Amino acid sequence: MAKQLLKGNIAVAEAAIRAGVQAYFGYPITPQTELLEWMSARMPEEGRAFVQAESELAAINMVYGAACTGRRVMTSSSSPGMSLMMEGISYMAGTEVPAVLVDVMRGGPGLGNIQPSQSDYNQIVHGGGHGDFHMIVLAPCSVQEAVDMTVLAFDLAEKYRSLVTVLMDGSLGQMMEAAELPPMQPLKKEFPEWAVDGVPGRERRLLTSIYMDAPAEEVTNMRLLNRWNKIRENEIRYKQYFLDDAEYAIVGFGSAGRIALSAVRQLRAQGVKIGLLRPITVSPFPMEAVETLGKRMKGMLVVEMNSGQMLDDVILATHGSVPVEFYGRTGGVVPLPDEIVNAVQRMIAGPVATSGHPRDRWIKYMSFIN
Numbered sequence: 001m002a003k004q005l006l007k008g009n010i011a012v013a014e015a016a017i018r019a020g021v022q023a024y025f026g027y028p029i030t031p032q033t034e035l036l037e038w039m040s041a042r043m044p045e046e047g048r049a050f051v052q053a054e055s056e057l058a059a060i061n062m063v064y065g066a067a068c069t070g071r072r073v074m075t076s077s078s079s080p081g082m083s084l085m086m087e088g089i090s091y092m093a094g095t096e097v098p099a100v101l102v103d104v105m106r107g108g109p110g111l112g113n114i115q116p117s118q119s120d121y122n123q124i125v126h127g128g129g130h131g132d133f134h135m136i137v138l139a140p141c142s143v144q145e146a147v148d149m150t151v152l153a154f155d156l157a158e159k160y161r162s163l164v165t166v167l168m169d170g171s172l173g174q175m176m177e178a179a180e181l182p183p184m185q186p187l188k189k190e191f192p193e194w195a196v197d198g199v200p201g202r203e204r205r206l207l208t209s210i211y212m213d214a215p216a217e218e219v220t221n222m223r224l225l226n227r228w229n230k231i232r233e234n235e236i237r238y239k240q241y242f243l244d245d246a247e248y249a250i251v252g253f254g255s256a257g258r259i260a261l262s263a264v265r266q267l268r269a270q271g272v273k274i275g276l277l278r279p280i281t282v283s284p285f286p287m288e289a290v291e292t293l294g295k296r297m298k299g300m301l302v303v304e305m306n307s308g309q310m311l312d313d314v315i316l317a318t319h320g321s322v323p324v325e326f327y328g329r330t331g332g333v334v335p336l337p338d339e340i341v342n343a344v345q346r347m348i349a350g351p352v353a354t355s356g357h358p359r360d361r362w363i364k365y366m367s368f369i370n
Contacts, residue, residue, distance in 0.1 A: 003178040008143045011179050012076075012102055012166065013038035015150040020185045021100070022071040023049035025062035029078045030114040031170035032104035036076065048187075056081040060088030067097035068207045070195030072154055072188065076102035078170070079120050080111055083128065089163060090129025094209025094220070096194075098157035100150070101135075101165040104173040107332030115332020116170030118256060121309035124165050125283040132221045134228050136164040136235065137283035141258040143177040149280075151182050160231055161194075167282065169255050169305060171334060232284040240289075242268060243275030248344065249293055250276045251314050252303040256328075256335065260303045263340035274344060282310065287317045294318035299347050303340055304328045308359035315358070323347075326358040327365075 006014075013035045016024070024039045036052065043050035049066070053059035059075050066073040077085065082103050092099060105120045107113040122128075125137050136156050140146040146168055153164040191197055196205050211217035242264055243249060252260040257278035264276050277293055279286050290313075294300060300322050302311045311326050318324060327343035329335045346365070 003180045005176055006143055006179050006181075007034060007174065007176050008146055008168065009034035009104065009173040010038045011143050011147050011181070012150050012173075014042065014181055015147040016074055016100070016154070017042055017046060018182045018184045019151040019154045020072050020187050021048070021074050021154070022187060023066045023073045024075065025051045025053055025059045025066070025073070026075045026077065027053050027056050027059050027081060029056075029081045031106055031116070031173050032076050032078050032102065035102065035104070035173070056084040057088065060085040060092075063099050064088055064092050064095070064097070067092060067099045068095070068196045070188075070191035070197065072100075072158075074100040074102065076104065078104050078106045079108050079117070079123075082120060082123060086123075086128040089135075090131050090133065091209045093129065093133035093135070093163055093224070094131060095207050096161045096224070097207065098161050099163055100153045100157055101163060102150070103165055103167050105167070105169045107330075113332050114170065116172070116174075116255065116305065116334060117330070117332050118169055118254060118305035119309070119330070120167065121282065121304070121306060124167055125285070125310075133224055134231075135283060136160070136162055136231060137167050137281065138164065139167045139253040139280060139282045140172065141254050141278065142179075143172070143175065144179040145280075146172060147179050147181060156235065160227055162227070162231070167254065170332075171255050228284075235281060236284050236286050236289075237280035238286040238289055239278045239280060241276040241278070243277065243293065246273050246275035247298050248272070248274040248300070248348065249297050250274065250301045250303055250340070250344070251279070251290065251310070252276065253279045253282050253310060256303045256305050259335055259337055260340055262337040263344065266337060266341050267344055272344065272348070279310075285313045285317070287313075290314055290317035291319065291321075294322040297322050299323045299325065301325045301327060301340075301344055301347050302358070303335065303343075305334060306330055308362065311359060324358050326362045328362065
C-alpha cells in the first residue's frame with residue numbers, strides 16, 4: 001500500500017483495526033483521545049465492539065472480561081489513566097490473558113499537563129501493578145514504527161498469553177508523518193483452548209487471578225517467570241546507529257532516542273566518534289547489548305524526557321564498566337538536539353562530579369533549577 005500522511009494516534013487505531021482487534025474499551029484523555037475517537041467510528045463500521053467506559057477503571061475491567069474469551073482486545077490511555085488501570089492490569093497478568101495497551105504519555109506527576117513526556121517508564125516497564133509479573137513494552141520513535149509495533153503487539157500478546165504495551169509520548173501521538181498501514185487481516189474465528197467462550201456442552205473453564213493456597217500461587221508465579229525468561233531469550237529488540245567505530249554512545253528510547261539521533265549526526269559532522277543505541281523493547285530491556293556496548297565506550301549518555309528512569313537500567317546493565325551521564329527534560333518539555341550535543345561535549349570534557357548518582361549531577365547542570 002502507498003504511504004499516507006497520518007497522525008500518530010489515528011495510525012495506531014487503524015493499525016489495530018487492520019491487525020484484527022475485535023473489541024476496544026477506553027476513556028478519553030489527552031493526548032490520546034483521537035485514538036478513541038477513531039475507534040468510535042471505525043469499530044462499528046467493521047461490526048466490532050466499541051465501548052466508551054465511564055472511567056479508566058471500568059475500561060480495563062471490560063478489557064479483562066473480553067480478553068478471557070480469547071478475542072483480540074485493547075485499550076488506550078495516558079499517564080494518569082494508566083495509573084488508574086494498574087489494579088486491573090495486575091489481575092489480567094495473574095489470569096494470564098493477552099491484551100494490548102497503548103500509553104500515550106504526558107507530563108506528571110498528578111494530573112500534570114497534556115504535554116509529551118516519558119515519565120511512565122517505571123510505571124509501565126517495572127510494573128505498577130502488585131505482584132510478580134512483567135509486561136512486554138514496545139517503544140516506537142516514529143508513526144511508522146507505532147503502526148508496525150501495534151500489529152506486533154497483538155501477535156506477541158497471543159503468542160505468550162501476555163499483556164503488551166505500546167509506549168509512546170504525546171508528541172508521537174500528535175505528530176503527522178507519512179506511514180504505510182498494513183493490509184486488513186481477517187478476524188479470528190477459532191479461539192484458544194483456555195478461553196471462556198460459552199459454547200454449550202464444553203467442559204467448564206475457570207479463569208482467575210486469586211489463589212488462596214500459597215503453593216498454588218507460587219506455581220502460577222513460576223509459570224509466569226518461565227514464560228518471561230522465554231520472552232527475554234526471543235523478543236529483545238533494539239536499533240544501533242553509528243556504533244561501529246564509536247568511542248562514546250547515547251542510549252535513548254522513543255522520541256528522546258529519535259532526537260538523540262539528530263544530535264549524533266551533528267556531533268559526527270564535528271568529528272566526534274559517537275553512536276546511538278535505541279531500545280525498542282524497553283521490557284525486556286536489552287541488558288546484554290548495553291553491557292557489551294559499555295565495555296568498549298569511554299562514556300555513555302542516557303537521554304530521556306523524564307528525570308532519569310531508564311537511566312537506572314543502563315547503570316545496572318553496565319556494571320560500572322563505563323562512566324554514565326544523564327540528560328533529561330521533565331514536565332512535558334522536549335529536549336532539543338543542541339541540548340544533547342552540549343551534554344555530550346560536557347561528558348567528553350569530564351563529569352562535574354565523580355561521586356553520586358548521574359541524576360544528581362544532571363540536576364546541578366540545569367541552570368534554571370535553584
